Amino acid sequence: MSSSNCLLMNNNLEIPQMALGTFKTTSEKMIDVIETAISVGYRHIDCAWIYKNEKDIGKALSNEFKKGKIKRSDLFLTSKLWCSFHKFERVHQQCLITINDLQCQYLDLFLIHWPFAFVDEVILIYYYFQSFFFYLL
Numbered sequence: 239m240s241s242s243n244c245l246l247m248n249n250n251l252e253i254p255q256m257a258l259g260t261f262k263t264t265s266e267k268m269i270d271v272i273e274t275a276i277s278v279g280y281r282h283i284d285c286a287w288i289y290k291n292e293k294d295i296g297k298a299l300s301n302e303f304k305k306g307k308i309k310r311s312d313l314f315l316t317s318k319l320w321c322s323f324h325k326f327e328r329v330h331q332q333c334l335i336t337i338n339d340l341q342c343q344y345l346d347l348f349l350i351h352w353p354f355a356f357v358d359e360v361i362l363i364y365y366y367f368q369s370f371f372f373y374l375l
Contacts, residue, residue, distance in 0.1 A: 243255055243256065251346070252314075253282065253346070254280075254314055255282075256280065257280070257282035257283065257284040257314075258271075258275045258280045258282065258284065259284050260283065260284060260286075260289055260291055260295060261286070262289070263289075263291055264291075265291065265294045268295060268297070268298050269294075269297065269301060271298070272295065272301075272302060273298065273301070273302060276302055276307075276308055281312060281313055281314055282313070282314040282315075283295065283299075283313060283314070283315055284316045284317075285315065285316065285317040285318070285336070285340065286317055286320070287318070287320050287332060287335070288318075288320045288351065292317065292339035292340055293339045295340055296340040296341035296342070297341070299340065299341060299342065300341045310342055310343065314346045314347070315340060315342060315346050315347075316345070316346060316347040316348075316349065317336045317340070317345055317347075317349070318348070318349045318350065318351035319332055319348060319349065319350050319351055320332070320351050321352050321354060321355055321356040322355075322356045324355035325355075333345065333348055336348070
């Protein structure tokens with residue numbers, strides 16, 4: 239990935255400075271969004287389980303890999319752990335779910351989405367009111 243548009247991390251891996259954000263990208267548009275982003279040079283894709291579109295991103299990435307113009311190693315994939323999953327046993331589980339949904343073998347970066355935790359039940363309340371919350375955002 240080596241380029242002047244990347245930052246060198248302390249483990250000698252590079253992270254592209256510019257990332258494609260996928261928040262609020264709908265299923266219907268995802269394949270076109272990913273295809274266009276890759277074609278214009280994006281190599282960092284920012285995802286999160288709470289955006290509810292990682293499966294669509296995975297399908298779009300799989301399509302791009304099948305075309306043969308780009309490999310998984312050409313991309314830097316970031317996802318985020320949602321606040322309901324901070325318990326030790328849930329972190330690994332959610333990471334594997336994200337890897338599966340993105341149809342990739344690994345993540346380059348798995349962040350804590352927000353630095354506070356919810357109890358597991360809160361996510362149900364969140365989904366119940368999701369249209370209200372997303373309206374506010």
